[in-house]
Amino acid sequence: MIEIKDLHKSYKMGSNSLHVLKGINFSVEEGELVAIMGSSGSGKSTLLNILGMLDVANSGEYNLDGVPIKNLNETKAAKYRNKFLGFVFQSFNLINYKSALENVALPLYYQRIPRKERLERALKYLEQVGLKEWATHLPSELSGGQKQRVAIARAMASEPKVLLADEPTGALDSVTSYEVMDLIQKINDQGNTILVVTHEDDIAHMCKRIVHLKDGVIVEDKKVKQVRASEYV
Amino acid sequence: MFDLERWQEIFDTIRKNKLRTFLTGLSVASGIFILVILLGFGQGMQNGVAKEFSEDASNRIIVWTRTTTKEYKGLNPGRRIQLRNENNEYVQEQFKEDIARKSAIYRVGGSTVVFENENLGYSVQGISPGFQFIENQFISSGRYINELDEKEAKKVAIIGRKIAREIGKSYEEIVDNYLDISGIRFKIVGVYTDGGGDREEDRIFIPITTAQRVFNGADKVNNLTFTLSPSENFEASVEQSKIFTNNLKNYLKEAHMVSPEDNSAINAFNTLEESKRYFGLIGNIKFFFWFVGICTIIAGVVGVSNIMLIVVKERTKEIGIRKALGAKPWAIIGMILHESIFITAISGFTGLIFSMGLLELIGPHVEVDYVVNPSVNFSVAMSTVILLIISGAIAGFFPAYRAANIHTIEALRDE
Numbered sequence A: 001m002i003e004i005k006d007l008h009k010s011y012k013m014g015s016n017s018l019h020v021l022k023g024i025n026f027s028v029e030e031g032e033l034v035a036i037m038g039s040s041g042s043g044k045s046t047l048l049n050i051l052g053m054l055d056v057a058n059s060g061e062y063n064l065d066g067v068p069i070k071n072l073n074e075t076k077a078a079k080y081r082n083k084f085l086g087f088v089f090q091s092f093n094l095i096n097y098k099s100a101l102e103n104v105a106l107p108l109y110y111q112r113i114p115r116k117e118r119l120e121r122a123l124k125y126l127e128q129v130g131l132k133e134w135a136t137h138l139p140s141e142l143s144g145g146q147k148q149r150v151a152i153a154r155a156m157a158s159e160p161k162v163l164l165a166d167e168p169t170g171a172l173d174s175v176t177s178y179e180v181m182d183l184i185q186k187i188n189d190q191g192n193t194i195l196v197v198t199h200e201d202d203i204a205h206m207c208k209r210i211v212h213l214k215d216g217v218i219v220e221d222k223k224v225k226q227v228r229a230s231e232y233v
Numbered sequence B: 001m002f003d004l005e006r007w008q009e010i011f012d013t014i015r016k017n018k019l020r021t022f023l024t025g026l027s028v029a030s031g032i033f034i035l036v037i038l039l040g041f042g043q044g045m046q047n048g049v050a051k052e053f054s055e056d057a058s059n060r061i062i063v064w065t066r067t068t069t070k071e072y073k074g075l076n077p078g079r080r081i082q083l084r085n086e087n088n089e090y091v092q093e094q095f096k097e098d099i100a101r102k103s104a105i106y107r108v109g110g111s112t113v114v115f116e117n118e119n120l121g122y123s124v125q126g127i128s129p130g131f132q133f134i135e136n137q138f139i140s141s142g143r144y145i146n147e148l149d150e151k152e153a154k155k156v157a158i159i160g161r162k163i164a165r166e167i168g169k170s171y172e173e174i175v176d177n178y179l180d181i182s183g184i185r186f187k188i189v190g191v192y193t194d195g196g197g198d199r200e201e202d203r204i205f206i207p208i209t210t211a212q213r214v215f216n217g218a219d220k221v222n223n224l225t226f227t228l229s230p231s232e233n234f235e236a237s238v239e240q241s242k243i244f245t246n247n248l249k250n251y252l253k254e255a256h257m258v259s260p261e262d263n264s265a266i267n268a269f270n271t272l273e274e275s276k277r278y279f280g281l282i283g284n285i286k287f288f289f290w291f292v293g294i295c296t297i298i299a300g301v302v303g304v305s306n307i308m309l310i311v312v313k314e315r316t317k318e319i320g321i322r323k324a325l326g327a328k329p330w331a332i333i334g335m336i337l338h339e340s341i342f343i344t345a346i347s348g349f350t351g352l353i354f355s356m357g358l359l360e361l362i363g364p365h366v367e368v369d370y371v372v373n374p375s376v377n378f379s380v381a382m383s384t385v386i387l388l389i390i391s392g393a394i395a396g397f398f399p400a401y402r403a404a405n406i407h408t409i410e411a412l413r414d415e
Ligand SMILES: Nc1ncnc2c1ncn2[C@@H]1O[C@H](COP(=O)(O)OP(=O)(O)OP(=O)(O)O)[C@@H](O)[C@H]1O
Pocket: A011, A012, A013, A018, A020, A038, A039, A040, A041, A042, A043, A044, A045, A046, A047
């Protein structure tokens, strides 16, 4: 599903540049649930942003579902993001004046799906994350866990090939974190490919594979026995 | 424009950001409101000035005489020049082409006027029917002195509205009644009003022929007055009246043996040259209000641009989210512009309707000195609104364009 070869990324900081990713080689099969770990500043978010086409690498290859991702202009990147990718952020990034339902329906608006169908489909995904009753509520009326579940529903609404989550539990307490991970596991069970950036070991062990980043390179890449989050909930 | 989905998206945004929308709209609406009121009063002032100087027909020429000041052809200075009927007739014949209206004036000196045993101290003047148009007079009741009155030297008179007011009787009780002028009965046939107001309504007019015959005027004339036929434009009219005045003076000087260098004996006052000054004043006022108006529009445009800048800045994070979800840059720009055009249009027209309504309502009642019926040209106001919408869109485009091209990650980081 994802294939990257010798990926380099550096940020220009005035006269000197900061080399963040120093040759990443890594591939992900369909249906995998991968945790990306590493200390702060090791380049996890940078990697995820490149995979999400929110940022571009300086060099290296990137194939997504057999499509080479290179020389993207903004318009094309937007199209690919909309078609192939779903994002979940640490800070939820919901639009505050839109209801839960409208937030979930938003990616479908950019797929030019008619309003009625859009809202029907959004409601289906809200139901999947257990928030059907909260459909008309604004984000400010939801708890952190609920917000993140809305964000996950939104990421799933466009039926992406890959779900990218940057510290989805970073802003949540442990119980809520497990609820969110339970949801992510269930989505993965349906065959979706998911990458989760996390700091926490217990969250990482709820994935099927852990990739360790250090100083811009992968230092460890191992399959693990998945711990089901439902055991804790 | 016809993307229904986008309209819905925009209505959603507007509905859920009422305060922001209201404030944006309010500033646009009040800008237009102020502009229209301003332009309205500019027009009002122009009307006022025009009215102030419209008392008399503006291309009026009046001729009068004094004593000579220069020796000429053996004649001593200090000789009184007296205009006569023959001068009048000659001029009327000679300058037929130029003259539109004409009337000679013979002032009846030392007359006493009595109406129903009451002494009225007003001057009496003999005129021709053309005088009505030269002095810009209107008839309040009855009629003006006509050709027949003049031809048959009838004993008829018309009096000013002010005189009628001082008599203190209704027009019905005055018109068709009689007046004594130095013991001779005259029938009052009408009451006139003058554009110049009270101070020009205190004269009693009788036919000039009557005045000369009854009051021993012989063929004496005090003044010659004319209005000229209009030329194609103002400048040409001024030129025409200048030439006419000169020719007239030259003829009169020659006929009365006055030195060509004598600038005192024969006088002619040409209101057109005078009014040129006032027209210049009106032009300046017009210019001033346009200047203020344009400044207001510029202020409005700057205001709208500022609002757009703030709105876009405030929505940076939202734009980042939309982009992460797959919005293309042009979709973002389109959305922002669409929304801003919609809001400026609605509020611009609201401001327009309110201000035009106000002007319609109070405009006709405003009549203080120099401000009459403030009103505004609808198409001018309309173009202003459209100009404001367009400039708002242009002003909104740049921040929208920039926002749409901010790096998505950076936009998401914005708080
Ligand atoms: N836009 C940028 N410009 C300059 N430097 C950047 C930029 N984004 C990230 N960096 C730097 O690159 C390095 C890697 O950042 P990144 O966000 O990928 O780290 P991370 O592994 O996600 O850390 P954390 O766990 O704290 O989120 C950091 O040193 C950071 O300061």
